[in-house]
Amino acid sequence: MGDRPVAFVTGSRTGLGRALAEDFLRRGYAVEGCSRSPAEWTADGYVHHEADVTDESAVTRLVLDIARRHDRLDVAVNNAGGASMNHMLLTPVATLDRLLATHVRGTFLVSRECAKVMQHRKSGRIVNISSVAVPLRLEGEAAYGTAKAAVEHLTRVMAREFAPFGITCNAVAPAPTDTALLRGVPPHKIEDILARLALHRMGRPEDVVHVVAFLTQPASACITGQVIYLGGA
Ligand SMILES: NC(=O)c1ccc[n+]([C@@H]2O[C@H](COP(=O)([O-])OP(=O)(O)OC[C@H]3O[C@@H](n4cnc5c(N)ncnc54)[C@H](OP(=O)(O)O)[C@@H]3O)[C@@H](O)[C@H]2O)c1
Numbered sequence: 070m071g072d073r074p075v076a077f078v079t080g081s082r083t084g085l086g087r088a089l090a091e092d093f094l095r096r097g098y099a100v101e102g103c104s105r106s107p108a109e110w111t112a113d114g115y116v117h118h119e120a121d122v123t124d125e126s127a128v129t130r131l132v133l134d135i136a137r138r139h140d141r142l143d144v145a146v147n148n149a150g151g152a153s154m155n156h157m158l159l160t161p162v163a164t165l166d167r168l169l170a171t172h173v174r175g176t177f178l179v180s181r182e183c184a185k186v187m188q189h190r191k192s193g194r195i196v197n198i199s200s201v202a203v204p205l206r207l208e209g210e211a212a213y214g215t216a217k218a219a220v221e222h223l224t225r226v227m228a229r230e231f232a233p234f235g236i237t238c239n240a241v242a243p244a245p246t247d248t249a250l251l252r253g254v255p256p257h258k259i260e261d262i263l264a265r266l267a268l269h270r271m272g273r274p275e276d277v278v279h280v281v282a283f284l285t286q287p288a289s290a291c292i293t294g295q296v297i298y299l300g301g302a
Pocket residue numbers: 079080081082083084085086103104105106107120121122123147148149150151152171175198199200201242243244245246247248249250251
């Protein structure tokens with residue numbers, strides 16, 4: 070078994086996932102990441118997998134590969150995701166299906182497979198990325214907010230089911246943050262969301278990185294089943 074802790078970050082090709090992967094590398098982890106397209110960046114200690122988190126056999130293969138090469142898995146961050154902003158009357162059901170698949174099915178599959186590996190060492194940290202769209206009950210984000218609400222519920226149930234294996238499960242819910250996810254959202258819509266937060270400023274990737282780093286420390290072993298909302302939602 071390697072001495073170096075191992076983190077798996079989904080959706081690490083871009084945005085928050087990349088920032089999270091780079092922070093784990095800075096903190097001495099070996100980092101495994103995935104997305105559906107090839108990575109646009111490389112780093113020592115980072116391995117990128119082309120895998121869709123909604124594909125059960127791809128997820129199973131990927132996590133087995135991580136376990137075989139490292140013989141341990143310390144952290145899994147369910148970050149992969151997409152969004153859609155539209156009135157429900159204009160939202161095709163295919164959008165709902167896609168968002169539920171990526172956020173809920175993906176988080177379920179990745180967490181289940183990672184917990185199987187983590188349980189051997191009676192230790193692990195799972196962090197799911199939610200959104201302030203849940204507590205703000207954002208209009209125009211019925212499909213996205215519903216998918217993230219399910220992720221929060223899954224987080225709380227996993228916290229109970231995985232506690233006997235020494236695995237904590239928590240979620241971090243970012244405020245609007247300047248990544249590809251927000252491209253295409255009109256600026257006045259983002260301003261409206263920011264106006265409903267206690268902090269009227271855009272989120273920064275490092276806001277999310279900071280909380281994930283805190284939750285994944287060994288000293289955070291008694292924090293589980295929690296959702297941390299950023300920006301004062
Ligand atoms: N930015 C914000 O304002 C904000 C606010 C709240 C919450 N969030 C959440 O933060 C997370 C990261 O989003 P981001 O802002 O960093 O957006 P982003 O830059 O668009 O990143 C999303 C990443 O997920 C990957 N991905 C999407 N579907 C996938 C799938 N089925 N399987 C594997 N990888 C997949 C994408 O790569 P491929 O396209 O190559 O698969 C991409 O690397 C998401 O869960 C999002 O809902 C973001």
